[in-house]
Amino acid sequence: MTTLKAYKYRIYPTKTQKVLLNKTFGCVRVVWNHLVEVFNQFDRNQIEQLQPLTSTQLRQKFEWMREVSAAALQQKEIDFKTFKKAYFSNSRKNKIGRPSFKNRDSRQSYRLPNQKFTVNEKTIRLEKIGTVKLVLDRAVPVGCKLLSVTVSKNKCGQFFASVLVECITIQKPKTGNRIGLDIGLKMFLTGSDGFTIENPKFFRENQAEFKQAQRHLSRKKKGSVRYKKAKLRVAKIYNYLVNQRQHFIQTKTTELINCYDFIGIEDLSVAGMLKNHNLAKSIADAAFSEFYRTLSYKAVWYGKEVVKVDRWFPSSKLCSDCGWKHDNLTLSDRVFECLACGLKQDRDLNASKNILQEALRVSSAIRTPSEG
Template sequence: MLRSFQTKLDLNNQQRTLAAKHAGVARHAWNWGLDICLKALSAKEKLPTAITLHKRLVAEVKSANAWYYEVSKCAPQQALRNLSKAFGHFFKVSGRGKPKFKKKNIKDSFYLEGSITVSDNRLKLPIFGWVRCHEILPAVRPKNVTVSKRASDWYVSFRYELEAKPSPKTRQRIGVDIGINSLATCSDGSVFPSVKAYRQAQRKLAHLQRSVCRKQKGSRNRTQANLKVARLHRRIANIRQDALHKLTSWLAKNHSEIVIEDLNISGMLKNHRLASAIADCGFYEFKRQLEYKASWCCATVIKADKFYPSSQLCSCCHHRQKMPLSARVFKCAFCGIELDRDFNASVNLEHWRPDIDYPLTVSSTGLACGGSHQLNGTAVKDSMKQEGNVKLSKISLSRSGE
């Protein structure tokens, strides 16, 4: 399997200028190719392929712009491949919009391939030579790399082969309930607090954004103010990613089966009262990281049914009752047990099985603690039918008595 690696580059001034030239050529090739493709679509002609665009680029653009020869040929070539792939997604995947023109200093990146060598914390790239990194690199020989820019700093990323190795597990199965107050509550009692990176930096971010508005457009002061905003956004993202990586790595390495909820995250974000807090936690990123790390560590991620009422079921007697969001302690009306709401949900997730029918409605009946079986949806339906038959028999008796 392939594993991705990304780290920050420590470039000198000459290398920074060269990186900016590569990103500029890749951006120019993308915008030139996009303009040709849009004209072909408006004229109802066949969309040119990446190979056709590259041949035209060499014949028409490269010969007229000498600065194309100052960078590697891989940068504009890969930009045209990405453009062709973007149009493929636009035509095949529903909800994807048309590719847009790129702007300077917004998601700048370029692609390199060829003779690439790794040595400790150094990386030898075509055209660039040896560049330093901020950490030790894996002892591999990547075939290609992607260099991207984030808030005036350059990062390199590449992929390499990795064999899945099973790690020693401390627990066979665990249930994980993710939330806003605490990022994750596990069925073994472990609680991972939410870092709330955006909420902590919200006032400072608002101050910096007001500072940008006071600067004149196009001035150097406005550029510097925008750079401060971008650096703060990068810090917020890094704090969130660090918390998610630590949590998902611990779960994948120490557990064989991890049961999580199959949440409708896009639907949850439509709640304007909780959208900011939900986005700050990174629920989708948590699920994405957990799935690929579980494959590395030979673990299994199990997604409970989307409509499974983990927060409404008692983890002791399986009695179901209403639980508003304001209630943070689960107090069972049948057996009297009191548990933290999130911990109760995580225990229910650990015991979840796809072949068991759970209570479909909130009922006033249940089993005592230590019962031999659970009150499932079929039993609830049967009891409702029996109650209906009793009512009908009572009505018929009263009518016969009349």
């Protein structure tokens, strides 16, 4: 099975690049509007129809069009062909309307095919524009084929690059297992069936080293040789930390996806994350959001289900056996004791069982009847 997925990133062009991007939007619009104009002049009584100029001819005619990417203009021609095919197709159930002209208030965007751009962790290289800074909040998974990129600008003047990729996936065999996962600081994850993932030691060990290197750097004179050396060391440790974290996340998510068909997981408070000044906690939180993201896309790829439980759901306070609510439970209570049915069990285990139940409830609620 192949899946098409789009990864949208905020990009930060320079002043000059912005001018050029705006010019590209404009030229692409000219190509489109020219095609629409000729299309509208179609006369069924004429034998010889008016033919639109190709983007190459337009570029020859208008010198200012030569400044922008030829591929972007060609892509617009391809888009118009696709539109025409859909317009004249009889098999389409929903007829689409006639093409309309675009102006400055229309969506500002253009597309480039895969040979005309490259992406890495920090930048995207676009034909004719050059290297543009980018914020890679979720990386394109390894093994995916890049198809195209759509560069756009929103009303606030912010620029984006949306990368379309094709991934080949093979459904994993069903195991019939379901699990609820509770997130913790001591245990990275506690599962409702006793499965646990410990917080990896290297998080803490490397953090100490990282902090020390940072302190070291802060004492050096900016621009000095020692400063540069110290800075490189900080960067290296950080890189190492990220790679280790990545490895940990990849291994553990694969393990979960292999073992379980259904995974209920506690939502993480994003607001809480931003407020956090504690390095250890913030790194653990970052690891968790990365973990959740990876788990979710792997579930989609391999035909498994991951369901997030609302962060306001009182997973720790409910008795997983009878549903009694322990309103006075404090953070220091490591064992959950039910005063209604007498259940006594580990606090996180109890929470993870509630998370599984709640996730199953949410999942059946969002599923439409036809899907069973």
